[in-house]
Amino acid sequence: MTAAATIYWFSGTGNSLAVARRLSAAFEGARLLPIASLDGVARPEGVVGVVCPVYFEGLPLIVQEFVARLDARALTYSFLVLTPGGFAGWAPVQARRLFRSAGRPLDAAFSVKMPDNYIAILDIPRPERQRQILSRAERALDEIAGAASRRERRLGVGITVPLGALAHLVMGRSFARACRRRDERFVVTDACTACGLCVRVCPKENIVLSGGRPRWNHRCEQCFGCINLCPVAAIQVRNRPTARRGRYHHPDIGAIDIGSQRRNAD
Ligand SMILES: Cc1cc2nc3c(=O)[nH]c(=O)nc-3n(C[C@H](O)[C@H](O)[C@H](O)COP(=O)(O)O)c2cc1C
Ligand code: SF4
Ligand code: SF4
CATH class of the missing domain: 3.30.70.20 (Alpha-Beta Plaits)
Structure with a gap:
């Protein structure tokens, strides 16, 4: 157990909330704060985590806007945990840029594959496959929670940047504009x-x-x-x-x- 942390989360179908809850157990006295309930500039101190899905290879618009409003100067450690159905894509790079502009660079970005919920493109995984994905995610989260609570600096874990950049350029920007x-x-x-x-x-x-x-x-x-x-x-x-x-x-x-x-x- 280490110092208190604030974990900000956004979730449409519960994957990111489940991940945020699991991570909060690694930080004594951690606060879980829903991004959708927050207005104005956030000025947290100490340790901050952001947990969210990946939309069209990028961060959800609401999360981009939240980090753009964040004042990160009083942070001692910050980490991002993405919950894509496939790959984290360009989202970690976006987050790194946004944290730099917020006054202090992001320290770590993690990605844990969860069941995909975007039924406009894909069907949801079959029940057996869902169980397999969730049980692998449990193991990955033990690792991520350990690394984050030790305040490890890790940028680039599980992230396919060149492919993500391309996919984001093709789809992500227009998705965010029209979202x-x-x-x-x-x-x-x-x-x-x-x-x-x-x-x-x-x-x-x-x-x-x-x-x-x-x-x-x-x-x-x-x-x-x-x-x-x-x-x-x-x-x-x-x-x-x-x-x-x-x-x-x-x-x-x-x-x-x-x-x-x-x-x-x-
Ligand atoms: C609009 C939309 C776009 C998505 N785009 C991607 C994507 O580009 N790559 C990916 O791996 N998963 C994508 N997903 C899947 C989600 O990121 C994934 O299922 C996530 O775990 C959902 O988290 P939640 O349950 O916390 O909402 C998309 C989901 C939605 C709703
Ligand atoms: S209206 Fe939009 S933001 Fe609200 S639950 Fe449906 S998809 Fe999510
Ligand atoms: S669309 Fe579904 S959730 Fe919404 S009111 Fe109708 S039955 Fe209920």
């Missing part, structure tokens, strides 16, 4: 029971029920929480075969945990 309005592609089917779970799960409070159906308000992070957590799989992505695909959330993390990152969480 907030990409909820225009979401549609709801008659399977919807007007239960309101999508409203409560959305980290950005981007959904309201209107006439018993969800309506999206273009503050979207594209976390795919609403799509994956809907109990009847009623939310689809237009022109994508999402109706035929499975739905995923981390087995230890439910809708209430994910919804807890909202600013006005119940």
Whole structure:
């Protein structure tokens, strides 16, 4: 056990929250703070970790904006843990640049492969494969938690920079530019029971029920929480075969945990 730490997290389907919780156990008295609930400049001291998914080979827009607002000058150690379904891509490089601009360089970047939740492109892994990925992740996290609690400097672990840079240039920048309005592609089917779970799960409070159906308000992070957590799989992505695909959330993390990152969480 070492000094207290602040671990900032963002998560759409629970992978990054599960990872943030696991890492917090390595730091005595660690605070877990949801990025989606924070406004203004953060001025943490001591040790800081950031845990988040990878979107189109980069950092989620909300995480980019958070680190851009961070004042890192009073930090003694900072680390990033990414939870891609495949590869960390360009995200660690983005984070390094953002931390440099925040006043103190990032000390370590780690990547742990988790089940992929982006059903607009891929189906979710089969249950057996999910169990395999999660059990490998457990082992990787023991290693990462040890390295971070010893404050090891490690940049580049598990990261494919040239490929990530290319993929990010091709897809990531345009994704980030259009991200907030990409909820225009979401549609709801008659399977919807007007239960309101999508409203409560959305980290950005981007959904309201209107006439018993969800309506999206273009503050979207594209976390795919609403799509994956809907109990009847009623939310689809237009022109994508999402109706035929499975739905995923981390087995230890439910809708209430994910919804807890909202600013006005119940
Ligand atoms: C919009 C979107 C884009 C994604 N792009 C990538 C990607 O480029 N590379 C990758 O490895 N995983 C990608 N993923 C998968 C997530 O990074 C991965 O499933 C992550 O563990 C989800 O974390 P969460 O459960 O904390 O939201 C993407 C997911 C979404 C929703
Ligand atoms: S979670 Fe699904 S069923 Fe419930 S209101 Fe939202 S779309 Fe409808
Ligand atoms: S609307 Fe859906 S995809 Fe967009 S931020 Fe909210 S939960 Fe995530």
